[in-house]
Amino acid sequence: MKSYSLYKKDWQSELRTRYAINALSMFILVTISVIMFSIGSEKISEYLTGGLLWVVIFFSAMSGLSRAFVSEEERGTTLTLQLIASPSTIFSGKLLFNIVLVFLMNIAITILFSILFESFVINNLQLFLIAFLFGNFGIAISSTIIAAIISKASSKGTLYPVLSFPILLPLILTLLELTKYSMDGKPIEKSFVEIAVLISYDVIMLTASYLLFDFIWKD
Amino acid sequence: MTNYSIEVQNLVKFFGRRLIFNDINYSFNSSTVYGISGPNGSGKSTFVKILSCIISPTKGKVVHKADNKIIEEEKLHNHIGFVSPYLFLYDEFTAEENLIHFSKIRGKIFEQEYSNFLLNEFNLLERKNDQIKGYSSGMKQRLKFVFALLHNPEVLIFDEPTSNLDNNGKEKVYEFINKLKKEKLIIIASNEDTDLSYCEKILELEKYKNK
Numbered sequence: 001m002k003s004y005s006l007y008k009k010d011w012q013s014e015l016r017t018r019y020a021i022n023a024l025s026m027f028i029l030v031t032i033s034v035i036m037f038s039i040g041s042e043k044i045s046e047y048l049t050g051g052l053l054w055v056v057i058f059f060s061a062m063s064g065l066s067r068a069f070v071s072e073e074e075r076g077t078t079l080t081l082q083l084i085a086s087p088s089t090i091f092s093g094k095l096l097f098n099i100v101l102v103f104l105m106n107i108a109i110t111i112l113f114s115i116l117f118e119s120f121v122i123n124n125l126q127l128f129l130i131a132f133l134f135g136n137f138g139i140a141i142s143s144t145i146i147a148a149i150i151s152k153a154s155s156k157g158t159l160y161p162v163l164s165f166p167i168l169l170p171l172i173l174t175l176l177e178l179t180k181y182s183m184d185g186k187p188i189e190k191s192f193v194e195i196a197v198l199i200s201y202d203v204i205m206l207t208a209s210y211l212l213f214d215f216i217w218k219d
Numbered sequence: 220m221t222n223y224s225i226e227v228q229n230l231v232k233f234f235g236r237r238l239i240f241n242d243i244n245y246s247f248n249s250s251t252v253y254g255i256s257g258p259n260g261s262g263k264s265t266f267v268k269i270l271s272c273i274i275s276p277t278k279g280k281v282v283h284k285a286d287n288k289i290i291e292e293e294k295l296h297n298h299i300g301f302v303s304p305y306l307f308l309y310d311e312f313t314a315e316e317n318l319i320h321f322s323k324i325r326g327k328i329f330e331q332e333y334s335n336f337l338l339n340e341f342n343l344l345e346r347k348n349d350q351i352k353g354y355s356s357g358m359k360q361r362l363k364f365v366f367a368l369l370h371n372p373e374v375l376i377f378d379e380p381t382s383n384l385d386n387n388g389k390e391k392v393y394e395f396i397n398k399l400k401k402e403k404l405i406i407i408a409s410n411e412d413t414d415l416s417y418c419e420k421i422l423e424l425e426k427y428k429n430k
Contacts, residue, residue, distance in 0.1 A: 005323035009309075012320075016311040076307035082273050083301050084324050086293040093324075218275055
């Protein structure tokens, strides 16, 4: 409940300042436009479209998700949060905010991809939805803990993608594989290994994040 | 009334290789006003942040007890009211919205009447529905006292409490210190003589620099 209150505070604040929402929407529009201009009238393969989807998702996440903690640090309100809530409440609230933001952002990107790219055809929707669901959780969890780490650093902007890349790489690679399978129409039973990797990644990242956050949060 | 105490044991703080203070052993108890004095850079703010468990000491520990029971660090925030010049509230919210959010995040029910009483005491009631980005620095400082008192904590830690305040604001702060000193543990970190004149016991940090 306390985490939910923090999440509500963050949303209300976001709706008034529109920092993350504006940054994300602009990034998505610009990136997809650039891809479309560079492709022109050429027909690209299904697999390439699937790969491009996750590239856009990864970089969009890099442009907006760090705000959860960086904005608190920049406005000087980190101390205020430390005085009103325990570290676990703060992490849960921020994670909830990033989960909702990631889902909204990725649903918008996927809809745009399916409208704008002819070759983006999913033959096993169920498998794609499973990958999408656990993939989004993974991106949100990793981005939240990395945002907490970099908010204490002086060069926040450059550090975020640099630190995120090795942490998100196993997740993105698994998601690419599962997207390829869902485009091929491969049944879920034959994708159990990748799904298990995806779920394990989420569980490991979530546990590690809760254990680490106390140390990151306290100077 | 809860018998609250803070025990500081062998506290040492370094920033990099710079020693801030060394080997502080001290005990703070309810119904007393304590002062933390020292010149600029002596570590007053660092010390009160360590007391509030916001930052960790290099060595030593701080133990908070309520009626002789140790309070877990996870729950400490609900026992402390903190005012400081480096504390910022959310500019995009009104004063009342800030207070409502803080109460809810603490897991407490927002008490409208008590909030209005405090806002009125600090001359902010009429401006409670204005976004605080339009507040003057003095008004923001007064709002921090409402923030610190709203959840009725047992410990009040004031770091430079009268900075940015006019004479009326200062008088109001001193009035609250006098009113609350019998039931709460109040710690004031300041180098203002007037602020320290309200303290019954004073811890001089300068003495712990080269100890």
